[in-house]
Amino acid sequence: MGLKIATLPISNYMTAYPISVEPKVPLMQAITFMADRGFGNLVVSDGTTPKGILTEREILKVIASSKDLHNLKVQDAGWQPYVKLPLGYTVLDAAHQMIRKKSRLLVFDDDKLVGIVTVSDLLRAFRKTRNDSSLDKVISTKLEKCKSSDSVLDAVKKLHEKRIGSIIVDDMKGYGIFTERDLLTHITSGNFNVHDQVAKHSSSPMIVVNIGISVHDAVSIMASKNIKRLGLVKDGVLVSMATARDIVDAYQSEYPIINPYLEDLSEYVSG
Numbered sequence: 001m002g003l004k005i006a007t008l009p010i011s012n013y014m015t016a017y018p019i020s021v022e023p024k025v026p027l028m029q030a031i032t033f034m035a036d037r038g039f040g041n042l043v044v045s046d047g048t049t050p051k052g053i054l055t056e057r058e059i060l061k062v063i064a065s066s067k068d069l070h071n072l073k074v075q076d077a078g079w080q081p082y083v084k085l086p087l088g089y090t091v092l093d094a095a096h097q098m099i100r101k102k103s104r105l106l107v108f109d110d111d112k113l114v115g116i117v118t119v120s121d122l123l124r125a126f127r128k129t130r131n132d133s134s135l136d137k138v139i140s141t142k143l144e145k146c147k148s149s150d151s152v153l154d155a156v157k158k159l160h161e162k163r164i165g166s167i168i169v170d171d172m173k174g175y176g177i178f179t180e181r182d183l184l185t186h187i188t189s190g191n192f193n194v195h196d197q198v199a200k201h202s203s204s205p206m207i208v209v210n211i212g213i214s215v216h217d218a219v220s221i222m223a224s225k226n227i228k229r230l231g232l233v234k235d236g237v238l239v240s241m242a243t244a245r246d247i248v249d250a251y252q253s254e255y256p257i258i259n260p261y262l263e264d265l266s267e268y269v270s271g
Contacts, residue, residue, distance in 0.1 A: 014115035023075035052079030056180035064160035095252035148199035174205020
């Protein structure tokens with residue numbers, strides 16, 4: 001029997017006191033910092049109030065435009081807006097905001113930044129609860145694919161164009177997958193080249209399960225394997241993929257908004 005999601009305080013699961021970077025810091029320095037520590041986000045701030053959040057998506061956009069990362073600063077790449085959450089929010093409140101606002105989440109104690117909430121943080125919380133419903137209502141059966149011989153740049157451009165975080169390399173053994181995190185991790189290595197074949201920087205075989213898996217079981221597998229994407233197969237054929245954000249959507253859609261002041265208590269900051 002799991003814990004009740006509606007009572008889990010976000011303060012117990014957020015990433016406390018996230019590291020900030022100034023807008024004028026060299027972009028490659030920020031990327032290296034993120035890659036070395038396994039971060040997918042960095043808060044951008046030039047004072048007491050954050051301007052936004054540098055994510056893997058901004059880095060992807062810069063590479064897709066064929067700009068030289070070494071000549072850019074963080075402010076040249078830009079950042080994502082965020083929703084400002086009070087410290088008293090629950091995990092469920094945060095999940096509702098992440099999906100409804102389609103934005104990143106920062107937690108404040110009055111005006112002091114005390115945490116960031118990522119999809120990985122929410123998955124850790126969800127693992128403590130029980131949700132046996134199916135993922136079928138929130139996953140998409142449309143899979144974007146490429147060939148192992150395609151270049152990293154071609155794959156990156158497709159990710160940017162489709163506004164997605166991963167692409168299936170369908171002629172690799174057991175299916176391969178190339179993600180924004182793969183790009184972030186490999187771009188700092190000395191032998192990385194955007195004209196490399198994408199297979200060189202992809203993961204294979206992709207972790208898959210049979211379609212119809214429950215939300216709770218999907219969360220458990222993602223958490224134990226430290227992944228954010230899970231391939232779903234039917235009769236041995238990959239037919240869809242569940243992402244960490246799909247999991248968040250599945251959980252929040254099962255529960256109505258309890259906090260009547262949800263909209264009033266949060267503040268959207270565009271930076």
